[in-house]
Amino acid sequence: MRSALFYVAFALTVGAFPALAQDSTSTGTKTKKPAAAKTDKKPGATPASTKPGTPKPPGTTTTASKVVAAPTADTNPDIPPAERNSIRAALSWAGDFGAAANNEDPFTAAVKSFQKRTNANVTGTLTSAERTKLLASAKEREEEFGWQVIDDPVTGVRIGLPGKMLSVTSEARGGSRWSSRHGDVQVETFKIKDPDTTLASLFERQKKEPTTRRVEYSVLRSDSFFISGLQGLKKFSVRAHIKDGEVRGFVMLFDQAVEGIVTPIVTAMASTFSPFPVSGMQLASVTTKKVEYATALVVSAGGHLLTDRKVTEGCQVIVAAGLGNAERVAEDQTSGLALLRVYGAHRLAPAVLAGEAPQGSDVTLVGVPDPQSQGGGKDVTTASARLIAGGGVSYLQPAPASGFSGGAALDRQGRLFGMIESRNTVVASASATAPQAAIVPVETIKTFLGSQKIAAATGTASIENAKASVVRVICVRK
Helix, strand or coil, X not given: CHHHHHHHHHHHHCCCCCCHHHHCEEEECCCCCCECCCCCCCCXXXXXXXXXXXXXXXXXXXXXXXXXXXXXXXXXXXXXXXXXXXXXXXXXXCCCCCCCHHHCCHHHHHHHHHHHHCCCCCCCCCXXXXXXXXXXXXXXXXXXXXXXXEECCCCCCEEEEECCCCCEEEEECCEEEEECCCCCEEXXXXXXXXXXXXHHHHHHHHHHCCCCEEEEEEEECCCEXXXXXXXXXXXXXXXXXXXXXXXXXEEEEEEHHHHHXXXXXXXXXXXXXXXXXXCCCXXXXXXXXXXXXXXXXXXCCCCEEEEEHHHHCCCCEEEECCCEEEEEEEEECCCCEEEEECCCCCCCCCCEECCCCCCCCEEEEEECCCHHHHCCCCCCEEEEEEEEEECCEEEEECCCCCCCCCCEEECCCCCEEEEEEECCCCCCCCCCCCCCEEEEEHHHHHHHHHHCCCCCECCCCCHHHHHHCEEEEEEECC
Protein backbone atom coordinates (compact mmCIF):
# COMPACT_ATOMS: atom_id res chain seq x y z
CA MET A 1 0.00 0.00 0.00
CA ARG A 2 2.83 2.40 0.86
CA SER A 3 4.40 1.81 -2.56
CA ALA A 4 1.13 2.48 -4.34
CA LEU A 5 0.66 5.78 -2.50
CA PHE A 6 4.24 6.71 -3.25
CA TYR A 7 3.83 6.18 -7.00
CA VAL A 8 0.62 8.19 -7.11
CA ALA A 9 2.02 10.99 -4.99
CA PHE A 10 5.17 11.18 -7.07
CA ALA A 11 3.28 11.27 -10.35
CA LEU A 12 0.98 13.98 -9.08
CA THR A 13 3.90 16.03 -7.83
CA VAL A 14 5.60 16.06 -11.20
CA GLY A 15 2.36 16.68 -13.03
CA ALA A 16 1.93 13.32 -14.70
CA PHE A 17 -1.80 12.99 -14.14
CA PRO A 18 -3.56 16.15 -15.42
CA ALA A 19 -4.05 14.87 -18.95
CA LEU A 20 -3.66 11.19 -18.23
CA ALA A 21 -7.10 10.17 -19.41
CA GLN A 22 -6.58 11.75 -22.81
CA ASP A 23 -3.08 11.03 -23.98
CA SER A 24 -1.28 8.58 -21.70
CA THR A 25 -0.37 4.94 -21.53
CA SER A 26 -0.51 3.25 -18.13
CA THR A 27 1.20 -0.04 -17.35
CA GLY A 28 1.14 -2.14 -14.20
CA THR A 29 -1.16 -2.97 -11.38
CA LYS A 30 -0.68 -0.01 -9.08
CA THR A 31 -3.04 2.41 -10.81
CA LYS A 32 -6.70 2.47 -9.80
CA LYS A 33 -7.83 4.03 -13.08
CA PRO A 34 -10.06 1.75 -15.17
CA ALA A 35 -8.45 0.55 -18.37
CA ALA A 36 -9.80 1.44 -21.79
CA ALA A 37 -10.77 -1.02 -24.50
CA LYS A 38 -7.91 -2.61 -26.39
CA THR A 39 -6.75 -0.63 -29.40
CA ASP A 40 -4.13 -0.93 -32.11
CA LYS A 41 -3.36 2.75 -32.03
CA LYS A 42 0.00 4.02 -30.82
CA PRO A 43 0.40 5.23 -27.24
CA GLY A 44 -1.00 8.71 -26.85
CA ALA A 45 -3.70 8.29 -29.51
CA THR A 46 -7.41 8.41 -28.70
CA PRO A 47 -9.32 5.28 -29.73
CA ALA A 48 -12.71 5.44 -31.36
CA SER A 49 -14.47 3.54 -28.61
CA THR A 50 -13.87 2.56 -25.03
CA LYS A 51 -15.18 0.18 -22.47
CA PRO A 52 -15.00 1.92 -19.14
CA GLY A 53 -14.81 0.00 -15.93
CA THR A 54 -12.95 -3.00 -17.34
CA PRO A 55 -10.29 -4.17 -14.88
CA LYS A 56 -6.79 -3.96 -16.31
CA PRO A 57 -4.91 -7.30 -16.26
CA PRO A 58 -1.49 -7.14 -14.61
CA GLY A 59 1.36 -6.35 -17.00
CA THR A 60 -0.84 -5.14 -19.87
CA THR A 61 -0.68 -1.81 -21.66
CA THR A 62 -3.87 0.00 -22.56
CA THR A 63 -4.79 3.38 -23.92
CA ALA A 64 -7.45 5.41 -22.14
CA SER A 65 -9.81 7.67 -24.06
CA LYS A 66 -12.39 8.81 -21.54
CA VAL A 67 -12.17 12.60 -21.39
CA VAL A 68 -12.52 13.69 -17.81
CA ALA A 69 -13.38 17.12 -16.51
CA ALA A 70 -10.58 19.61 -16.10
CA PRO A 71 -9.01 19.72 -12.64
CA THR A 72 -10.57 22.16 -10.22
CA ALA A 73 -8.94 25.56 -10.01
CA ASP A 74 -6.02 26.19 -7.68
CA THR A 75 -7.35 27.96 -4.60
CA ASN A 76 -3.94 29.51 -3.81
CA PRO A 77 -3.13 31.51 -6.97
CA ASP A 78 -1.69 34.51 -5.11
CA ILE A 79 1.29 32.68 -3.57
CA PRO A 80 4.54 33.91 -5.25
CA PRO A 81 6.34 31.20 -7.29
CA ALA A 82 9.43 31.09 -5.04
CA GLU A 83 7.35 30.75 -1.87
CA ARG A 84 5.07 28.25 -3.61
CA ASN A 85 8.05 25.99 -4.35
CA SER A 86 9.03 26.03 -0.67
CA ILE A 87 5.46 25.33 0.43
CA ARG A 88 5.18 22.53 -2.11
CA ALA A 89 8.38 21.05 -0.72
CA ALA A 90 7.04 21.30 2.84
CA LEU A 91 3.82 19.54 1.84
CA SER A 92 5.91 16.87 0.12
CA TRP A 93 8.14 16.38 3.17
CA ALA A 94 5.03 15.83 5.30
CA GLY A 95 3.47 13.38 2.84
CA ASP A 96 0.44 15.57 2.07
CA PHE A 97 0.73 15.11 -1.69
CA GLY A 98 -1.43 12.16 -2.68
CA ALA A 99 -4.24 11.15 -5.00
CA ALA A 100 -6.55 14.14 -5.35
CA ALA A 101 -10.18 13.09 -5.13
CA ASN A 102 -12.75 14.05 -7.77
CA ASN A 103 -10.12 15.48 -10.10
CA GLU A 104 -9.20 18.12 -7.55
CA ASP A 105 -6.17 20.35 -8.06
CA PRO A 106 -3.21 18.44 -6.47
CA PHE A 107 -1.84 21.49 -4.67
CA THR A 108 -5.25 22.33 -3.21
CA ALA A 109 -5.74 18.71 -2.16
CA ALA A 110 -2.34 18.73 -0.42
CA VAL A 111 -3.27 21.93 1.42
CA LYS A 112 -6.51 20.33 2.60
CA SER A 113 -4.58 17.28 3.79
CA PHE A 114 -2.25 19.54 5.79
CA GLN A 115 -5.18 21.48 7.28
CA LYS A 116 -6.98 18.28 8.26
CA ARG A 117 -3.83 16.82 9.75
CA THR A 118 -3.25 19.94 11.87
CA ASN A 119 -6.92 20.26 12.94
CA ALA A 120 -7.33 23.53 11.05
CA ASN A 121 -10.30 24.78 9.07
CA VAL A 122 -10.23 22.70 5.87
CA THR A 123 -10.66 25.24 3.07
CA GLY A 124 -7.90 24.40 0.60
CA THR A 125 -6.63 27.96 0.90
CA LEU A 126 -3.64 28.67 3.14
CA THR A 127 -3.83 31.45 5.67
CA SER A 128 -0.82 33.64 6.35
CA ALA A 129 -0.13 31.77 9.59
CA GLU A 130 -0.36 28.40 7.85
CA ARG A 131 2.06 29.53 5.14
CA THR A 132 4.53 30.65 7.80
CA LYS A 133 4.19 27.32 9.59
CA LEU A 134 4.79 25.35 6.39
CA LEU A 135 7.82 27.41 5.41
CA ALA A 136 9.33 26.90 8.87
CA SER A 137 8.70 23.16 8.56
CA ALA A 138 10.37 23.06 5.14
CA LYS A 139 13.38 24.93 6.49
CA GLU A 140 13.84 22.38 9.27
CA ARG A 141 13.76 19.45 6.85
CA GLU A 142 16.03 21.20 4.36
CA GLU A 143 18.60 21.78 7.08
CA GLU A 144 18.26 18.19 8.22
CA PHE A 145 18.98 16.78 4.76
CA GLY A 146 21.24 19.56 3.43
CA TRP A 147 18.70 20.35 0.72
CA GLN A 148 20.12 22.03 -2.39
CA VAL A 149 18.45 23.01 -5.65
CA ILE A 150 21.11 22.74 -8.34
CA ASP A 151 21.52 23.06 -12.09
CA ASP A 152 23.38 20.08 -13.54
CA PRO A 153 26.04 21.45 -15.96
CA VAL A 154 26.10 18.25 -18.01
CA THR A 155 22.39 17.83 -18.76
CA GLY A 156 21.00 21.30 -17.99
CA VAL A 157 18.26 19.95 -15.69
CA ARG A 158 17.39 21.65 -12.42
CA ILE A 159 16.76 19.35 -9.49
CA GLY A 160 16.63 19.36 -5.70
CA LEU A 161 19.02 17.02 -3.90
CA PRO A 162 19.59 16.07 -0.25
CA GLY A 163 23.27 17.05 -0.08
CA LYS A 164 23.96 15.40 3.28
CA MET A 165 22.55 12.10 2.09
CA LEU A 166 23.99 12.15 -1.45
CA SER A 167 27.53 13.17 -0.57
CA VAL A 168 29.37 11.21 -3.29
CA THR A 169 29.41 12.70 -6.79
CA SER A 170 30.70 11.16 -10.00
CA GLU A 171 30.32 11.25 -13.75
CA ALA A 172 27.62 9.17 -15.42
CA ARG A 173 26.96 8.27 -19.02
CA GLY A 174 25.29 11.34 -20.47
CA GLY A 175 24.85 12.98 -17.10
CA SER A 176 25.85 13.20 -13.43
CA ARG A 177 25.51 10.80 -10.52
CA TRP A 178 25.01 11.43 -6.82
CA SER A 179 24.95 8.65 -4.25
CA SER A 180 25.10 8.01 -0.54
CA ARG A 181 28.32 6.76 1.02
CA HIS A 182 27.17 3.13 0.92
CA GLY A 183 25.27 3.34 -2.36
CA ASP A 184 21.85 2.61 -0.85
CA VAL A 185 20.47 5.79 -2.47
CA GLN A 186 21.46 6.96 -5.96
CA VAL A 187 20.33 9.68 -8.35
CA GLU A 188 21.50 9.94 -11.95
CA THR A 189 20.61 12.56 -14.53
CA PHE A 190 20.69 11.91 -18.27
CA LYS A 191 20.36 13.73 -21.57
CA ILE A 192 19.77 12.12 -24.98
CA LYS A 193 19.74 13.97 -28.29
CA ASP A 194 19.59 11.40 -31.06
CA PRO A 195 17.36 11.69 -34.15
CA ASP A 196 16.76 7.94 -33.99
CA THR A 197 15.49 8.09 -30.38
CA THR A 198 11.82 8.78 -29.73
CA LEU A 199 10.15 9.22 -26.37
CA ALA A 200 8.09 6.09 -26.92
CA SER A 201 11.11 3.95 -27.84
CA LEU A 202 13.05 5.23 -24.83
CA PHE A 203 10.03 4.55 -22.64
CA GLU A 204 9.97 0.91 -23.74
CA ARG A 205 13.75 0.56 -23.40
CA GLN A 206 13.80 2.03 -19.89
CA LYS A 207 11.21 -0.52 -18.81
CA LYS A 208 13.48 -3.38 -19.90
CA GLU A 209 17.01 -2.12 -19.21
CA PRO A 210 18.59 -3.34 -17.12
CA THR A 211 16.95 -6.75 -17.33
CA THR A 212 16.47 -6.85 -13.56
CA ARG A 213 13.76 -4.17 -13.75
CA ARG A 214 10.20 -5.15 -12.95
CA VAL A 215 7.77 -2.35 -13.74
CA GLU A 216 4.97 -1.75 -11.25
CA TYR A 217 3.71 1.54 -12.62
CA SER A 218 4.31 3.54 -15.81
CA VAL A 219 2.82 6.54 -17.57
CA LEU A 220 3.62 7.71 -21.12
CA ARG A 221 2.46 11.10 -22.33
CA SER A 222 3.17 13.03 -25.50
CA ASP A 223 5.98 15.04 -23.86
CA SER A 224 7.08 12.92 -20.86
CA PHE A 225 7.01 9.58 -19.12
CA PHE A 226 7.32 8.13 -15.65
CA ILE A 227 8.28 4.55 -14.73
CA SER A 228 8.69 2.95 -11.31
CA GLY A 229 9.06 -0.47 -9.79
CA LEU A 230 11.79 -2.84 -8.63
CA GLN A 231 15.32 -3.18 -9.98
CA GLY A 232 16.70 -6.27 -8.36
CA LEU A 233 16.09 -5.65 -4.67
CA LYS A 234 15.98 -1.86 -5.02
CA LYS A 235 13.13 0.53 -5.77
CA PHE A 236 13.59 2.61 -8.91
CA SER A 237 11.84 5.44 -10.72
CA VAL A 238 12.60 7.15 -14.03
CA ARG A 239 11.30 10.53 -15.12
CA ALA A 240 11.95 11.97 -18.61
CA HIS A 241 10.76 14.91 -20.72
CA ILE A 242 11.30 15.74 -24.38
CA LYS A 243 11.66 19.14 -26.03
CA ASP A 244 12.93 20.00 -29.51
CA GLY A 245 14.10 16.42 -30.02
CA GLU A 246 16.12 16.29 -26.78
CA VAL A 247 15.22 14.04 -23.84
CA ARG A 248 16.25 14.97 -20.31
CA GLY A 249 15.47 13.17 -17.10
CA PHE A 250 16.69 11.44 -13.98
CA VAL A 251 16.73 7.99 -12.40
CA MET A 252 16.23 7.38 -8.67
CA LEU A 253 17.38 4.10 -7.10
CA PHE A 254 17.18 3.17 -3.42
CA ASP A 255 17.13 0.19 -1.08
CA GLN A 256 13.69 -0.89 0.12
CA ALA A 257 14.96 -0.66 3.70
CA VAL A 258 15.19 3.15 3.44
CA GLU A 259 11.88 3.66 1.63
CA GLY A 260 10.28 5.41 4.60
CA ILE A 261 13.10 7.96 4.68
CA VAL A 262 13.44 8.41 0.93
CA THR A 263 9.77 8.71 -0.08
CA PRO A 264 9.27 12.35 1.06
CA ILE A 265 12.67 13.24 -0.41
CA VAL A 266 11.71 11.85 -3.81
CA THR A 267 8.48 13.83 -3.90
CA ALA A 268 10.36 16.97 -2.85
CA MET A 269 12.87 16.28 -5.65
CA ALA A 270 10.03 15.92 -8.12
CA SER A 271 8.50 19.24 -7.07
CA THR A 272 11.74 21.06 -7.93
CA PHE A 273 12.64 19.07 -11.04
CA SER A 274 12.77 21.21 -14.19
CA PRO A 275 14.16 19.46 -17.29
CA PHE A 276 14.34 22.66 -19.35
CA PRO A 277 14.63 25.60 -16.92
CA VAL A 278 13.43 28.93 -18.25
CA SER A 279 16.14 31.59 -18.46
CA GLY A 280 15.77 34.01 -15.60
CA MET A 281 13.51 31.65 -13.64
CA GLN A 282 13.61 32.57 -9.96
CA LEU A 283 13.59 29.77 -7.42
CA ALA A 284 13.68 29.70 -3.68
CA SER A 285 17.07 30.20 -2.10
CA VAL A 286 18.78 27.19 -0.68
CA THR A 287 18.41 27.31 3.06
CA THR A 288 21.27 29.18 4.74
CA LYS A 289 22.96 26.77 7.11
CA LYS A 290 23.38 27.75 10.72
CA VAL A 291 26.67 25.85 10.79
CA GLU A 292 28.51 25.62 7.47
CA TYR A 293 31.75 23.80 6.75
CA ALA A 294 34.23 24.79 4.05
CA THR A 295 37.94 24.70 3.26
CA ALA A 296 40.53 27.48 3.25
CA LEU A 297 43.99 27.79 1.72
CA VAL A 298 46.84 28.95 3.92
CA VAL A 299 48.44 31.84 1.99
CA SER A 300 50.90 33.16 4.55
CA ALA A 301 52.95 31.68 7.37
CA GLY A 302 51.52 34.37 9.67
CA GLY A 303 47.92 33.14 9.60
CA HIS A 304 46.27 34.44 6.42
CA LEU A 305 43.70 32.09 4.89
CA LEU A 306 41.87 32.32 1.58
CA THR A 307 38.40 30.86 1.03
CA ASP A 308 35.12 31.18 -0.84
CA ARG A 309 33.47 34.49 0.06
CA LYS A 310 29.95 33.04 0.13
CA VAL A 311 30.66 30.60 2.94
CA THR A 312 31.81 33.48 5.19
CA GLU A 313 28.68 35.60 4.75
CA GLY A 314 26.55 36.27 7.82
CA CYS A 315 28.90 34.40 10.16
CA GLN A 316 28.71 35.27 13.83
CA VAL A 317 31.87 33.27 14.39
CA ILE A 318 34.42 31.82 11.94
CA VAL A 319 36.68 29.06 13.25
CA ALA A 320 39.77 27.65 11.54
CA ALA A 321 39.96 24.08 12.80
CA GLY A 322 43.05 23.51 14.92
CA LEU A 323 44.07 27.18 14.73
CA GLY A 324 41.35 29.18 16.48
CA ASN A 325 38.92 31.95 15.63
CA ALA A 326 39.39 33.73 12.32
CA GLU A 327 38.45 37.23 11.25
CA ARG A 328 37.40 38.18 7.73
CA VAL A 329 39.74 41.03 6.83
CA ALA A 330 39.02 41.47 3.11
CA GLU A 331 36.78 40.26 0.32
CA ASP A 332 36.32 40.63 -3.42
CA GLN A 333 32.76 40.14 -4.65
CA THR A 334 33.85 40.01 -8.29
CA SER A 335 36.27 37.13 -7.82
CA GLY A 336 34.36 35.46 -4.98
CA LEU A 337 37.38 35.48 -2.65
CA ALA A 338 37.54 36.20 1.08
CA LEU A 339 40.70 36.70 3.13
CA LEU A 340 40.69 35.50 6.73
CA ARG A 341 43.24 36.06 9.47
CA VAL A 342 43.99 33.86 12.45
CA TYR A 343 45.93 36.00 14.91
CA GLY A 344 48.69 34.33 16.87
CA ALA A 345 49.18 31.56 14.29
CA HIS A 346 52.76 31.14 13.12
CA ARG A 347 54.82 28.81 10.96
CA LEU A 348 51.88 27.71 8.85
CA ALA A 349 52.59 26.04 5.50
CA PRO A 350 51.34 28.38 2.75
CA ALA A 351 50.12 26.95 -0.54
CA VAL A 352 52.49 27.19 -3.50
CA LEU A 353 50.59 28.75 -6.41
CA ALA A 354 51.31 27.70 -9.98
CA GLY A 355 52.48 30.21 -12.53
CA GLU A 356 50.59 28.90 -15.52
CA ALA A 357 47.26 27.42 -16.59
CA PRO A 358 46.63 23.71 -16.01
CA GLN A 359 47.60 21.16 -18.63
CA GLY A 360 44.71 18.90 -19.58
CA SER A 361 41.19 18.72 -18.21
CA ASP A 362 41.76 16.08 -15.50
CA VAL A 363 42.28 17.69 -12.10
CA THR A 364 42.68 16.72 -8.45
CA LEU A 365 40.74 18.55 -5.76
CA VAL A 366 42.01 18.89 -2.20
CA GLY A 367 39.71 19.88 0.65
CA VAL A 368 38.08 18.93 3.94
CA PRO A 369 34.59 17.50 3.35
CA ASP A 370 31.64 18.27 5.58
CA PRO A 371 31.86 15.93 8.63
CA GLN A 372 28.43 14.57 7.68
CA SER A 373 29.93 13.06 4.53
CA GLN A 374 32.89 11.45 6.31
CA GLY A 375 31.23 10.01 9.39
CA GLY A 376 32.11 12.94 11.63
CA GLY A 377 35.73 12.99 10.50
CA LYS A 378 37.98 15.93 9.73
CA ASP A 379 40.46 14.42 7.28
CA VAL A 380 41.90 16.26 4.31
CA THR A 381 40.60 14.45 1.22
CA THR A 382 41.31 14.37 -2.50
CA ALA A 383 38.79 13.93 -5.30
CA SER A 384 39.03 13.66 -9.07
CA ALA A 385 37.18 15.90 -11.52
CA ARG A 386 37.46 17.36 -14.98
CA LEU A 387 37.34 20.92 -16.19
CA ILE A 388 34.51 22.13 -18.42
CA ALA A 389 35.03 25.53 -20.05
CA GLY A 390 32.10 27.84 -20.61
CA GLY A 391 31.76 31.61 -20.88
CA GLY A 392 35.37 32.22 -19.88
CA VAL A 393 34.97 30.21 -16.67
CA SER A 394 36.25 26.72 -15.82
CA TYR A 395 33.65 24.52 -14.14
CA LEU A 396 34.10 21.23 -12.28
CA GLN A 397 32.34 18.01 -13.21
CA PRO A 398 31.46 16.29 -11.05
CA ALA A 399 31.23 18.90 -8.33
CA PRO A 400 33.03 17.92 -5.12
CA ALA A 401 31.30 16.99 -1.88
CA SER A 402 29.99 19.61 0.52
CA GLY A 403 32.85 21.23 2.43
CA PHE A 404 35.29 21.39 -0.50
CA SER A 405 34.40 25.00 -1.32
CA GLY A 406 37.56 27.08 -0.81
CA GLY A 407 39.78 24.07 -1.45
CA ALA A 408 42.65 23.61 -3.90
CA ALA A 409 42.47 22.53 -7.54
CA LEU A 410 45.62 20.82 -8.84
CA ASP A 411 46.65 19.89 -12.37
CA ARG A 412 48.25 16.59 -13.42
CA GLN A 413 51.64 17.83 -12.22
CA GLY A 414 50.29 18.57 -8.75
CA ARG A 415 50.42 22.35 -9.25
CA LEU A 416 47.78 24.47 -7.54
CA PHE A 417 46.15 26.45 -10.34
CA GLY A 418 42.96 27.65 -8.65
CA MET A 419 40.52 27.64 -5.75
CA ILE A 420 37.18 25.82 -5.70
CA GLU A 421 34.18 28.15 -5.60
CA SER A 422 30.72 26.84 -4.76
CA ARG A 423 27.95 27.88 -7.15
CA ASN A 424 24.93 26.35 -5.38
CA THR A 425 24.51 28.45 -2.24
CA VAL A 426 21.62 30.37 -3.83
CA VAL A 427 19.66 29.19 -6.84
CA ALA A 428 18.14 32.14 -8.68
CA SER A 429 19.98 31.51 -11.89
CA ALA A 430 19.56 33.40 -15.15
CA SER A 431 21.17 30.45 -16.89
CA ALA A 432 19.57 27.09 -17.50
CA THR A 433 22.85 25.32 -16.90
CA ALA A 434 24.51 27.13 -13.99
CA PRO A 435 27.00 24.60 -12.59
CA GLN A 436 27.62 23.63 -8.98
CA ALA A 437 31.31 24.51 -8.70
CA ALA A 438 33.79 26.65 -10.58
CA ILE A 439 37.47 27.54 -10.36
CA VAL A 440 38.88 30.91 -9.30
CA PRO A 441 42.11 30.99 -11.37
CA VAL A 442 45.50 31.42 -9.78
CA GLU A 443 46.13 34.76 -11.49
CA THR A 444 42.99 36.18 -9.89
CA ILE A 445 44.16 34.85 -6.54
CA LYS A 446 47.59 36.43 -6.93
CA THR A 447 46.07 39.77 -7.88
CA PHE A 448 43.80 39.72 -4.84
CA LEU A 449 46.65 38.76 -2.50
CA GLY A 450 48.81 41.49 -3.98
CA SER A 451 46.13 44.06 -3.22
CA GLN A 452 46.36 42.92 0.42
CA LYS A 453 50.18 43.13 0.46
CA ILE A 454 50.56 39.36 0.73
CA ALA A 455 53.28 37.79 -1.39
CA ALA A 456 52.44 34.46 -3.00
CA ALA A 457 54.53 31.60 -1.60
CA THR A 458 57.22 30.06 -3.77
CA GLY A 459 58.62 26.56 -3.82
CA THR A 460 57.84 23.15 -5.26
CA ALA A 461 54.15 22.54 -5.83
CA SER A 462 52.81 19.07 -5.04
CA ILE A 463 49.79 17.25 -3.69
CA GLU A 464 51.60 16.91 -0.35
CA ASN A 465 52.12 20.68 -0.19
CA ALA A 466 48.45 21.28 -1.03
CA LYS A 467 47.27 18.86 1.66
CA ALA A 468 49.46 20.57 4.25
CA SER A 469 48.14 24.01 3.31
CA VAL A 470 44.38 23.43 3.54
CA VAL A 471 42.35 23.75 6.74
CA ARG A 472 38.69 23.36 7.60
CA VAL A 473 36.81 26.58 8.31
CA ILE A 474 33.51 26.60 10.17
CA CYS A 475 30.95 29.39 9.88
CA VAL A 476 28.46 29.70 12.76
CA ARG A 477 25.41 31.85 12.03
CA LYS A 478 22.61 33.04 14.28
